[in-house]
């Protein structure tokens with residue numbers, strides 16, 4: 001085991017290949033989280049509403065016993081359970097040629113894409129960091145942010161179940177300033193990240209009467225700030241705004257986005273957070 005860890009730290013080719021395989025497996029798990037977590041939260045909120053209003057008002061609650069493990073993966077169209085080998089990252093999708101083995105309905109191309117992108121993110125991470133423990137922390141950071149980006153894109157939600165543990169873990173990893181330089185930088189990063197977007201939200205609401213962001217965005221930037229420190233928040237905000245504007249312009253030109261329709265900000269914050277942790281100091285040398 002020690003020899004394997006030694007090889008991982010010293011041999012870049014071994015590290016890249018191992019990271020790719022691990023990343024694709026984690027990507028397969030992220031597909032499950034991104035699909036199931038919002039449904040689990042919806043069920044939980046409905047239960048809480050029912051408890052609050054009592055029996056006089058019936059709230060539709062379904063998906064009893066639905067969690068990350070149960071039921072086993074099945075086709076959303078014919079409900080047939082999928083064979084275990086079709087869950088193998090990427091190759092499973094290729095073996096079944098992108099169709100359900102029972103009813104032959106198309107399986108979304110997004111599943112293998114998420115696996116490939118996670119694998120690519122892990123490769124990039126292992127190119128930037130070679131210490132095993134540091135890299136394990138980076139893998140967790142990258143995976144959480146990528147899952148949040150996809151969930152926000154699908155549902156406009158950034159679940160506390162991911163953002164808050166990510167924030168605590170960021171502070172914990174930086175007790176000796178691993179990524180941010182010092183614990184003080186991390187604590188300030190979390191506080192300033194939250195307050196900056198919170199203030200922007202209220203300013204926007206005061207001027208326009210509309211809500212421009214959600215509280216999930218504040219918590220997400222707080223979590224990112226805890227990991228990379230307050231100094232790097234400038235780079236995250238700049239990069240996420242640029243990415244968001246480019247996305248909105250492309251969507252408007254292609255006709256996919258109607259005027260006045262909101263776009264989620266989380267995917268751009270998350271993307272900028274990943275890029276900044278990996279390439280931080282080289283992004284905007286002026287800051």
Ligand SMILES: [Zn+2]
Nearest residue numbers: 075078100103
């Ligand atoms: Zn099917």
